[in-house]
Amino acid sequence: MTVEFQITGERIAGTEALIRPHIRHTPVLRVDMADFGRAALPVDLKLELFQHSGSFKARGAFANLLTREIPGAGVVAASGGNHGAAVAYAAMRLGVPAAIFVPEVSPKAKTDRIRSYGAELVIGGQLYAEALAASEARATGTGALQIHAFNQPETLLGQGTLGKEIEADLPDIDTLLVAVGGGGLIGGIAGWFAGRVRIVAVEPEEAPTLHRALEAGEPVDAPAGGIAADSLAPKRVGTLMFPVAQAFVERSVLVSDEDIAAAQQALWDNVRVVAEPGGAAAFAALLSGKYIPAPGERVAVLVCGGNTTAVKFG
Template sequence: MTFETAITPERIAEMERLVRPHVRHTPVLPVDRAEFGLAPGPLDLKLELLQHSGSFKVRGAFANLLTRPLPATGVAAASGGNHGAAVAYAAMRLGVPATIFVPNVTSPAKAERIRGYGAELVVGGERYADALAASRHFVEERGALAVHAFDQPETLLGQGGLGREIEADLPGIDSLLVAVGGGGLIGGIAAWFRGRVKVVAVEPEGSPTLWRAFEAGHPVDAEAEGIAADSLAPRRVGELMFPIAQAFVERPVLVSDDDIRAAQRALWDRLRLVAEPGGAAAFAALLSGKYVPGRTERVAVLLCGANTDAVRFG
């Protein structure tokens, strides 16, 4: 089954209507780029970091749990943290057991969220790929439903609903900057817009998964390092999203760890928004000048995650 038949705008809209009662319609914050020391021009920030469980991932989680048969043994997921928190949250809301596998690199804030939603948390391995292998073994042994973080049709359809929401909120935008890890988010969004809006991929220099895939012409292993490794370093992008990216996504913009830290600080200093590294990566492309919009270009940035304990209140 190709993305033309599996991940269509019609199926995305149908899934979005199903998931809508379970997720927040997150707000948009319009600002001027000059507020951040950039050339003046319109900028819209989609605040998906205010979503249930602290990231966009809950859309794909509910898409899976609401449309696939749920065994008595519950659901299982491998995650750098955000997908695990989303699946744990959805499972809690629907009264389903959940077992979440995360690598050692997962931040304490994300681990605490997962446990707080009542899921069983299993920590082990150095990177997402290790957690994925452990989760697959668990699924084979226990018969739980595997909920993949990005390479699952339901996941892409669920994340695509965010594209539909963005278009409803911001019908006049020219471009949208989106961070990339495994590609479920940008794949779903790009499948919704299908070229009507320029969708710009942003990746950390330490984990250029989509960049490497574009170079090779197919998904391949990439580095999995950097400050955003717990959310944007899955080794390789999904097989399902890659043809969508080839058709509808701009070649990735790469940002450094310092760029991401500066974006986090700017969002906090100017707007009092707390974004995790992966959640600030797309904004880092704009703030650093790695992506320069046209003078009249109406650009939007998706702030996609806030699961960090970087800001402490004492």
């Protein structure tokens, strides 16, 4: 596979300097797994769900809007919800028209957020792939700029700024657990660390996009179901991130829907963090025992999104 685009620390750092005025430096929370009914283990939660628009996606959205030429027709994006909300937010802040295409599985919490930022919202099919096709047709017909959720250089560089921020916050970690859908997030982060930290992918059993790709040696179609389908279930990972994953992602760990739901509830019950299914997936690997750290291993978990109303409050 030949991919001309290269994710480098220098390019990520340049992107970070450009978008920094528009994004938040999100907090880190140290927890002990003993508080979750597991063996004692200090774990750092990087709470990127507190980013503008409710997820890490704001980084990639601003990277696109600030580095690419925006036509008069504005921008168009397809999304399970978070990317769309981020593009809508960035477009609102920068005064750019935006049309966001989402599949029917997108939850109300996400579609409401997109509308709140003033973007045009279009329901484009049952799954992400259908929404993407509809958005591409709109871009072709209007001349609007298509902003891809994960398979776009600027998107990867923007998400990579989160890796830079995590290293500044937690310079001594051994392992970082990251949820994967299309792979823009883990691709950018792995590109930043370039092997300095063990990067472990976490995916739903019902949407194992990177898992299947690593087995096949190239991006291939995978199932696109489960409770995190609105954020972690494209048909396949991006071609731009895949060589990075091959080089710098140690493995892919699969978690069940039950694991993810339990992680969502545990985060709320113990630390009052409201994570969406995709945002809780990485923590689910640790809570369920699907990922077992070695003795003395310093582990960080990325909680990457919080656009949900699915947690039982009480």
